Amino acid sequence: MSxxxxxxxxxxxxxxxxxxxxxxxEANTRAAVLFPRATRGAWLEDxxxxxxxxxxxxxxxxxxxSLGHVGGEHGEWSLEAYPTTGSDGxxxxxxxxxxxxxxxxxxxxxxxxxxxFLADASSRLLASLNTERxxxxxxxxxxxxxxxxxxxxxxxxxxxxxxxxGTGGRVTHHSLRIDPAMVPGLAEALQGFPPVPSRWIDPAAxxxxxxxxxxxxxxxxxxxxxxxxxxxxxxxxxxxxxxDQAVFDASEEVFARVxxxxxxxxxxxxxxxxxxxxxxxxxxxELLPPALRQVHGVEFAGGYRASKDSERVGGDFYDxxxxxxxxxxxxxxxxxxxxxxxxxxxxxxxxxxxLHALLPLAGDHGHLxxxxxxALLTSRHTRFATLVxxxxxxxxxxTHLRLTSAGHPAPLIVRNDGTVELADTSGxxxxxxxxxxxxxxxxxxxxxxxxxxxxxxVTEAHGGPLGDTMFGESRLRAALAECAGMPAExxxxxxxxxxxxxLDDNRHDDIAVMAITAARTAHLTAVDGHTAGxxxx
Amino acid sequence: MTRxxxxxxxxxxxxxxxxxxxxxxxxxxxxxxxQAVFTCLDTGTGAEAVLLDVIAAVQRKxxxxxAADRFTVAQEHAATAIHDRVIAAMAHHVPPPEPRPGAGxxxxxxxxxxxxxxxxxILNEVLRHRGYGTEFLGAQVPTPHLIAHLHQTxxxxxxxxxxxxxxxxxxxTAITAAQAIGVPVLAGGGAxxxxxxxxxxxxxxxxxxxxxxAAAVLDARLPRPRTGAVRQTLEDLPHLADQEYTLVWxxxxxxxxxxxGGLETRLPAMRAYSEEQRERTAEDVAHIVDxxxxxLYTDDAGLFTGFLTWTGDILQARGVPARxxxxxxxxxxxxxxxxxxxxxxxxxxRATLDDRSATPPSPTPxxxx
Numbered sequence: 065m066s067x068x069x070x071x072x073x074x075x076x077x078x079x080x081x082x083x084x085x086x087x088x089x090e091a092n093t094r095a096a097v098l099f100p101r102a103t104r105g106a107w108l109e110d111x112x113x114x115x116x117x118x119x120x121x122x123x124x125x126x127x128x129x130s131l132g133h134v135g136g137e138h139g140e141w142s143l144e145a146y147p148t149t150g151s152d153g154x155x156x157x158x159x160x161x162x163x164x165x166x167x168x169x170x171x172x173x174x175x176x177x178x179x180x181f182l183a184d185a186s187s188r189l190l191a192s193l194n195t196e197r198x199x200x201x202x203x204x205x206x207x208x209x210x211x212x213x214x215x216x217x218x219x220x221x222x223x224x225x226x227x228x229x230g231t232g233g234r235v236t237h238h239s240l241r242i243d244p245a246m247v248p249g250l251a252e253a254l255q256g257f258p259p260v261p262s263r264w265i266d267p268a269a270x271x272x273x274x275x276x277x278x279x280x281x282x283x284x285x286x287x288x289x290x291x292x293x294x295x296x297x298x299x300x301x302x303x304x305x306x307x308d309q310a311v312f313d314a315s316e317e318v319f320a321r322v323x324x325x326x327x328x329x330x331x332x333x334x335x336x337x338x339x340x341x342x343x344x345x346x347x348x349x350e351l352l353p354p355a356l357r358q359v360h361g362v363e364f365a366g367g368y369r370a371s372k373d374s375e376r377v378g379g380d381f382y383d384x385x386x387x388x389x390x391x392x393x394x395x396x397x398x399x400x401x402x403x404x405x406x407x408x409x410x411x412x413x414x415x416x417x418x419l420h421a422l423l424p425l426a427g428d429h430g431h432l433x434x435x436x437x438x439a440l441l442t443s444r445h446t447r448f449a450t451l452v453x454x455x456x457x458x459x460x461x462x463t464h465l466r467l468t469s470a471g472h473p474a475p476l477i478v479r480n481d482g483t484v485e486l487a488d489t490s491g492x493x494x495x496x497x498x499x500x501x502x503x504x505x506x507x508x509x510x511x512x513x514x515x516x517x518x519x520x521x522v523t524e525a526h527g528g529p530l531g532d533t534m535f536g537e538s539r540l541r542a543a544l545a546e547c548a549g550m551p552a553e554x555x556x557x558x559x560x561x562x563x564x565x566x567l568d569d570n571r572h573d574d575i576a577v578m579a580i581t582a583a584r585t586a587h588l589t590a591v592d593g594h595t596a597g598x599x600x601x
Numbered sequence: 602m603t604r605x606x607x608x609x610x611x612x613x614x615x616x617x618x619x620x621x622x623x624x625x626x627x628x629x630x631x632x633x634x635x636q637a638v639f640t641c642l643d644t645g646t647g648a649e650a651v652l653l654d655v656i657a658a659v660q661r662k663x664x665x666x667x668a669a670d671r672f673t674v675a676q677e678h679a680a681t682a683i684h685d686r687v688i689a690a691m692a693h694h695v696p697p698p699e700p701r702p703g704a705g706x707x708x709x710x711x712x713x714x715x716x717x718x719x720x721x722x723i724l725n726e727v728l729r730h731r732g733y734g735t736e737f738l739g740a741q742v743p744t745p746h747l748i749a750h751l752h753q754t755x756x757x758x759x760x761x762x763x764x765x766x767x768x769x770x771x772x773x774t775a776i777t778a779a780q781a782i783g784v785p786v787l788a789g790g791g792a793x794x795x796x797x798x799x800x801x802x803x804x805x806x807x808x809x810x811x812x813x814x815a816a817a818v819l820d821a822r823l824p825r826p827r828t829g830a831v832r833q834t835l836e837d838l839p840h841l842a843d844q845e846y847t848l849v850w851x852x853x854x855x856x857x858x859x860x861x862g863g864l865e866t867r868l869p870a871m872r873a874y875s876e877e878q879r880e881r882t883a884e885d886v887a888h889i890v891d892x893x894x895x896x897l898y899t900d901d902a903g904l905f906t907g908f909l910t911w912t913g914d915i916l917q918a919r920g921v922p923a924r925x926x927x928x929x930x931x932x933x934x935x936x937x938x939x940x941x942x943x944x945x946x947x948x949x950x951r952a953t954l955d956d957r958s959a960t961p962p963s964p965t966p967x968x969x970x
Binding site: 188189191192193201337338373374528530532546547548549553554555558561 | 629631673675740749753781853854886
């Protein structure tokens with residue numbers, strides 16, 4: 065050893081010489097720092113970790129350098145040890161301190177886990193646009209990965225706060241009148257102020273509602289973190305750990321905030337979606353085709369399919385205004401506004417409203433159409449419309465119809481013997497010209513007979529088995545011939561089904577169908593139940 | 602046309618009600634139909650038994666009668682409409698209870714393109730009578746509507762009904778989309794197979810052969826699926842990577858056109874067909890291609906041969922031998938000779954038709970067996 069001399073002693077890496085029996089021969093300066101008790105003659109197993117002692121035993125038995133390096137921990141260090149065997153049976157252990165690498169690897173692993181968690185959390189959070197479900201997922205994730213339990217406090221609706229609490233994989237919803245000031249940092253978090261450090265929150269002072277049912281053991285540490293929404297707070301998240309678990313450290317608090325930001329964005333989107341759907345539903349209610357029913361011994365049934373499957377309204381429309389009494393006419397209308405989609409639907413709403421207001425004048429279809437035409441011409445819409453008016457009244461077994469078409473395909477009449485007739489009515493479309501003309505036809509339905517009103521979406525449906533044929537009026541007539549004596553709903557369903565099958569996946573226009581059928585049954589039980597037995601077939 | 606294995610309840614009150622309802626449906630007498638059902642309810646039979654052992658049983662018979670060519674399509678529609686109205690009237694006569702607190706909420710819907718709403722409607726009523734909070738979305742619900750609805754209401758389960766196997770790809774889309782937003786799916790109806798095999802294949806959370814079994818599944822509570830990314834089609838059905846389904850589906854019209862042309866060359870009788878007869882034949886070929894596509898989608902030759910057996914029965918009931926289908930299958934086989942799976946299914950289909958010419962058609966069950 066003396067030949068190596070002082071330079072060996074000052075080598076930048078720790079080195080340790082151990083003899084075949086396992087006693088320390090010499091340790092250089094660096095090694096002495098690592099193993100302060102490794103003086104000459106000390107047993108290696110008394111001064112060094114077990115993994116090194118065992119590696120030494122193997123190296124001695126092997127007698128060559130072929131063993132390769134070993135590694136392990138020693139106190140706060142992580143070391144790699146490379147043996148070289150001398151002729152005298154001594155082994156020199158060259159040690160490399162790789163503590164930093166180990167720490168870096170640990171940090172990387174934890175960062176990878178967090179990234180994976182965040183990616184998973186994001187996809188789970190963004191999947192649902194339902195606020196309650198979104199709260200549930202947030203609490204589930206938080207209680208599983210960040211804490212032992214989690215409580216999500218949403219902004220108050222009225223005087224109550226919606227709450228989702230979760231622990232052990234179970235999430236429950238509550239709606240409670242709570243005072244956010246009871247939990248330090250909660251009121252601030254709900255108002256969007258920066259979070260209060262965890263160490264300021266006394267777990268013992270938490271109110272009962274902030275600790276989920278089924279939480280095992282006393283609360284050891286608490287984090288309250290805001291859920292930042294789009295412009296407003298989406299609520300706050302309370303994370304709880306049991307007293308037997310480590311308290312939240314600074315990096316965990318930061319990570320909780322990163323998670324909360326994602327949850328807040330998802331919750332905010334869900335809330336916005338919920339509000340928008342609510343608004344849409346309210347506005348849409350006026351535009352959706354109404355549910356039809358039997359009125360004074362006459363069945364009305366309608367079917368509607370918008371041109372786009374993602375929409376529920378379009379430029380076709382129908383309506384039925386029941387007569388005030390059995391001796392009053394019921395007015396049915398079906399029409400088609402030029403154009404598709406929501407804009408067209410808005411105009412159908414106006415036409416329906418105007419027609420409703422003009423109802424007392426329905427005794428003269430021509431007059432009613434002229435008034436409607438005037439109203440459309442003066443409105444800011446430049447679109448025009450075609451429609452059919454049907455005034456219906458049943459007397460005994462005869463159902464009388466007055467039908468007027470304004471530029472619309474004439475209705476088809478299905479007789480009980482299977483013949484299909486075209487109603488003899490025609491007229492100009494409305495909303496385009498200052499003057500409109502129309503001719504009204506009168507006809508009578510026997511019980512079981514149907515008058516079918518439809519829009520050109522039916523006849524102009526492109527498809528068929530070869531994909532390039534129009535459904536056309538003759539196919540519609542053939543289909544209707546098979547519908548003799550069928551109830552109104554069945555006729556509508558049959559026509560809709562055939563057209564849908566004809567279309568398959570092809571693009572199509574709005575499709576509206578209405579059947580007016582003289583009820584067949586002798587004892588008619590109208591929905592109101594007062595008119596049973598009044599009409600006899 | 603939904604076939605069910607449910608045994609028919611033989612209690613006298615139910616037998617009488619079935620007989621009366623059947624007669625009323627044949628006469629298209631809504632009043633008598635209502636009377637038959639109300640009498641049964643008023644003499645102490647529960648709403649569930651009336652729905653399942655009277656109305657559903659008679660509706661099954663309607664399907665059987667149609668298949669045997671003893672009922673026209675119009676009669677079938679009329680019968681369904683009467684049943685629909687009777688069910689609506691029942692809800693006034695014996696109102697279902699208010700939803701039980703904690704009983705769970707279920708959305709009941711038919712797959713896009715599915716027109717047979719009655720089985721789903723009956724399930725909906727059964728669940729209401731059992732105290733569930735339900736929402737019935739009706740026939741042919743476009744999947745975007747369905748999912749928008751599920752986002753708003755977040756029910757505890759979606760009961761999805763489909764009777765025709767050609768709708769299975771749409772059903773798959775609906776199932777994976779609902780699950781991705783955390784709504785478990787209970788599948789039911791003839792489309793999913795008599796043993797529910799296609800429900801499992803498409804990853805539905807559960808399957809039930811009838812309304813009672815469906816209620817039992819829901820009573821036991823379906824766990825919520827994990828929300829997240831929508832499962833890709835290939836994850837459930839790796840065989841779709843061969844593109845056969847996509848290509849057959851996309852070239853459907855051309856296939857029909859070519860097959861029709863081939864038939865005209867081979868069968869001189871066809872040249873004398875009227876335009877309408879030609880169209881019917883084209884529809885039949887299109888139907889075969891639809892089922893072939895569904896078989897490719899599920900990678901199940903049995904779906905295709907089962908359809909041919911069923912069609913053979915329907916044809917036979919109308920005095921047409923099933924072998925009329927063979928030339929069409931042969932021509933399709935030539936068109937699709939480069940598609941191993943499709944060619945195999947078509948060959949097996951032809952073999953099935955061959956076999957059946959030796960065996961008599963399966964007997965039709967009657968109402969009171």
